[in-house]
Amino acid sequence: MVTRLYLSNDTSARAAGAAALAEAWSDRADVQLIRTSSRGAFYLEPMVERDGPDGRIAWFNVSPQDLPAILSGTGGTAVHTIPFLAQQVRYTFANFGETEPLSLDEYQARGGLSGLEAAFRLTPDAIIEELRVSQLRGRGGAAFPVWNKWKVAQQAKGAQKYVVANSDEGDAGTYCDRMILEGDSFRLLEGMLICARAIGAGRGYVYCRQEYPAASATLRAAIHKADEAELLELNGEPFPIEVIEGAGSYVCGEETALLESLEGKRGVVRARPPYPAQSGLYGCPTIVSNVLTFATIPQILSRGGSWHASLGTEQSRGTIVLQLGGRVKHPGLVEVPFGLSLHQVLEQFGGGMAPGSRFKAVQVGGPLGSLFPTTGLELPICYDAFAKAGAVLGHGGIVVYDHETDMVDLARHFMAFTADESCGKCTPCRIGSVRGREILERIQAGSGTMDDLRLLDDLGETMKLASLCALGGRAPYPVLTAIEHFPAEFRSKLRA
Amino acid sequence: MHEQVKNILNQVRGEPPNILQSLLALQGELGHVSADMVPVIAKSLGVTTAEVAGVLSYYPDLRPSAPGRHVIRVCMGESCYANGCGRVLRELQERLRADIHETMPGGRFTLDTMSCAGNCAVSPTVIIDDDLYGRVLPSQLDGMLERYR
Known part of the structure; x- marks a missing residue:
């Protein structure tokens, strides 16, 4: 009898041991290994799953000699009972751990492409109106209202217009864009196509950092599949999307430096205005948005802008994708509506401190983010509260430092x-x-x-x-x- | 050298010419892009030598000289910092007798740092050539280095 097992192919899961498991079990005739995306519960990786009567059953921190127990079905945990995952509210990351990243059929079976279909039924103005209602703000760090940017690009005149996905996820402590590229690339492409239809763009680029080789390879394969399925078309015209790799410069994550780098120049920041939506790549109107922003858009179209606006807090609608790292017990990816306090996130999801560590400070928002001591942890995670405290959410990175930190x-x-x-x-x-x-x-x-x-x-x-x-x-x-x-x-x- | 450089550039030629992608293509084939190639590249792309030299010196991943047989990159991101990448880096410096951006005597390893590998939840991270290692302990370094001769 052949048992189907699920094992993540995400870079961090492989580094945690998934690569060694796949190698150790590669010649087992009784195992069919399905390589999925990762659920983001990295403290449990390598995690091996199999189908159970009530959803998937998982084994944690697996080593090759655990295979007999897995095959006999002893000692597993039902995935839906893992608190780290059960307490999350996952929309953008709903597919993670479930699907094979390059299976377009699975993507569609789980609601993929329905946002694009909805966009095709709407006029460009109606798409932008849906985004205005959603109150989506850019997830890369600047948190600018997405609809506003699209409106400017839509109304700007240009011989060509571009859609550029910023995948230069340079903020240390963040990895959600990498996970999207490696695990659910079609969602990014769908978001870019919706944007292109709204602003009338004819070409798309994904600027991917060199540090993410698996991400760019998976994305290129996804683009190829989407192209074969004739998805990269708008109004009967081709809408080519190309992956361009960077060369290790952090500041190229800043939108104007990114455009300079995309043009092949030194990644030096441009003075704004004009903003890229008016004059961007090669001087043409260009939407530059973060990968996570594009990946959030398909469901806003399929579920409606008011659905998105019903989640989160007054100035911060929708969900935030937090990435826990440093000395927490449970490092991993957390998608929840805006509004939980830092303390709640660190306790409920982070599981407290790593063994032997005492809390000293937490940094939110990457290497440019503020530090908070124990007394600052009641702050709710949303744009307005952070702005009031003189801090930023950035791209959602949360790094905890322990008592040994100088x-x-x-x-x-x-x-x-x-x-x-x-x-x-x-x-x-x-x-x-x-x-x-x-x-x-x-x-x-x-x-x-x-x-x-x-x-x-x-x-x-x-x-x-x-x-x-x-x-x-x-x-x-x-x-x-x-x-x-x-x-x-x-x-x-x-x-x- | 001139012919080889021109041939590689022809494969990635576009309009307008993209200096960064051209240099990355050259490095992909030749392992590095040395300063004496700059005039040839500039002429072939139809741009100034200053523009090529400017791009070459700007990006950390572009190498003006050939690296060792294997390149080690230690991630210095904040999650790795919190999890002891400083100790990992010091141990590597001692073992390899090389400082950051240096190649060890004999040319086996070049030691580099990087600002984030996106492996923050499984940190600290060390990358050797194309292999990424997570949750690296200083005690594991000898075994890891053994695999690269």
Whole structure:
């Protein structure tokens, strides 16, 4: 008898051991291995599943010698009873762990392409109206209302218009775009097609970071399949979508630097306005949106904008995709409506701290995100509350630091990152980040003074106000919040 | 060299010419893009040498010289930082007797860092050539390096 087993083919699942399992079981005649996307419960990976009477049954942290138990059906857990997953509200990530990433049939059987079909029944204006009703804001970090951007691009004149998916997921601590590209690429393509129909675009690009080789390979295969199924067409005209790879520059995740890089130039930030929706790739109207944003759009069309607006909080509608990392017990992907507090997310989903670790701080929103100490955890996760606290949600990365973290070294790490990644166009970021790093190195070496802390504060304010883009503008936040919440650590290193 | 460079560039030629994609194609075939290729590339693409040199020096992944036989990249992202990538990097520096961006004596390994591999939930991350390792402990490094001669 052949037993069908499900095993994720996601990069992180493979790194956790799925690759070794697949290799160990490759010559077993009694096992049919289906390689799916990952459910995102990475602390349980490698996770092996099989069909049960009441949905899938899973075995956690599996090693090759666990196969007899799995085949005899002993010791498994029903997937729908895993609290980490059962407490989530999954829409964009509903298929994860269930389907084979490149099966268009499975994608369609689970509601895929119904958003595009709905879009074909609507006029471009009606599509944009649906997005206005949905109150969807861009998920890449800037949180700009999506409909507004589309309206501008729709009304802009140009010989050509472009749709560009930003898949330069450079914020450390985030991986949801990678999971979408590796696990549900058709959803991204569907969202891009809907956008193209709304604004009248003739060509699409996905700018994918070089660090994601499996993502770009899967996406290319998905584009090929979609093309074979004659999906990459609008109004009887072909709508080609091409994958272009980057070359390791963080700032190319900023939309104008991304466009420069897509054109093959140095990834240097452009001054805005004009915004890309008016004048983007090769000077043509261009929508640049994050992968997660595009992947959210199909269901807004199929379920209706008011469905999306019914989820979340006043200024933050829909679901947020959080990615837990660092010293939490349960690192993984969490999709929930906006509004839970940081504390709830870390306890309910993060499962508390990793064994042997005590909480020190949590950083939300990538390497440019603010740090929160124990006293800051009641903050609800939504755009308005974070903005009020002078923080950002960014792309939803949440990294927890434990008691062993040296805050001075961490602050130096942040400034060194910005100094490395600054594109060099504006002075506050180019020079400010280097000076900031030098000051922190001085403090770390024990020769800093109180004046240096004041200087950092002053420098930070200048960078916040005068930088051209969010890299320089946000870079001071993690450093200044580290000093604000852990002043004793900085003072103890100063020269007497 | 000139003919080989031109042949590779012809395979990715587009209008307008894309300098970055051209350099990535060259590196894919030749392993690196050295400064002495710049005038040839510029002439072939119909752009200035400054434009080519500018792109070449801008992107961290473009290599002006040949790397070692194997390239190790240690992820320095925040989740990896919280999970001890600093210790992993120090151990590698000691074992390889190479600093960041350096190739060890004998040319077996080049040591590099990267800002995030997107493997944050299974961190810390080390990538050797095309193989990605997660939850890396310093004690595992010897066994990992053994696989690459």
